[in-house]
Amino acid sequence: MSNLPPLNKLPRNLTYIELKMSKSKDLNASAAVLDYLNKQNRPYSAIDICNNLHKEFGKTAIVKACESLAESGQIKEKAYGKQKVYVADQSQFPEVDDAEVKTMDSKIVELTGKLQSTLEEVRQLESDLKMFSSCLSTEEAKIQLQETTAQCAHYKKKLAHLKDGGNVVSPEEKDKVYKNRETYVKAWKKRKRMTNDILNAILEGYPKPKKQLYEDIGIETDEDCSVKPPDI
The missing domain is CATH 1.20.5 (Single alpha-helices involved in coiled-coils or other helix-helix interfaces)
Incomplete structure (x- = not known):
């Protein structure tokens, strides 16, 4: 406790335990910031770091940690007007020649292509799964x-x-059949019209074609089944 101020010099509402906890939290914030910047190796503002650490530490603690690390030379600070960004000290990383950079760029392009291919395969599998899930x-x-x-x-x-x-079939049964048919056909046409109205309303703000919308929400039309409401 030798590095702590005398008790009579502390604010009335601040105890030694609270002060030690505050110092410990600051150290944890500094360690988290340093570890994050070294792993990411790209510039961030203090706000970005705070958000990317899922606000585990407060904004004030992150700002203090960045400034302290920059002063000690563990990270680098760059000011753009009023905006400050922080980045890992590049002297700690091995130098990379142009040939290696080109190789890495080619690898990135290759992996990006594989990622897109895999994502497309995942989308297709999800579509197949949705179809099979709706089957008996x-x-x-x-x-x-x-x-x-x-x-x-x-x-x-x-x-x-x-x-x-x-x-x-008796006349009564026949009339009943025709009446039921008329009721069902009217209900079919009404529901078809209501469904089309809803889908058209969705399509006004939907960024993809109608066919893609139908696939995304699993809509099967009468035309898909080669049927249409009969005349009454």
Whole structure:
């Protein structure tokens, strides 16, 4: 505690423990700033450093750390008008010749191309995953197949019965079928119109084509299924 001021020289609201904690926090901020700048090896303002460290330390602590490190020569400070930027001391890094820089630039271009290719592959896989996620599972498909097969058998039997001169549909049942058909067709057209209105509204501010929007949100149109609402 020899490097701390006498107790009677401290502000009334500041104790030795608080002062030691403050000094420890300042040291931690300096170490974090120095480590960050050395790893990134590019210029940053104190505000950028504070934000990039996810505001682990306050703005004041970061500014003090930058100024202290610059004074001690551990980092370099450059002023542009009122703006100051800080960068790692370049003397600590080995020199790189032009040939090595060109090699590194070529490697960056190569890796950037691989990154773009990988991102495109990821987008395609995500699209495939979305499509498969909306499909029936094998067990669900088996159950649906059984139900559909049973329905087909039932309707084939009913059709055969009608062809053989069996009981025909009564006028009441016929009217009910036509009425239901009209209701469903109207609902189909109404929902189609409402959906198109919503999608057109989205497209006014959407930066991509309509086809891409439909793919992104998983829209399947009547045209995709080669169907259209029948006339009433």
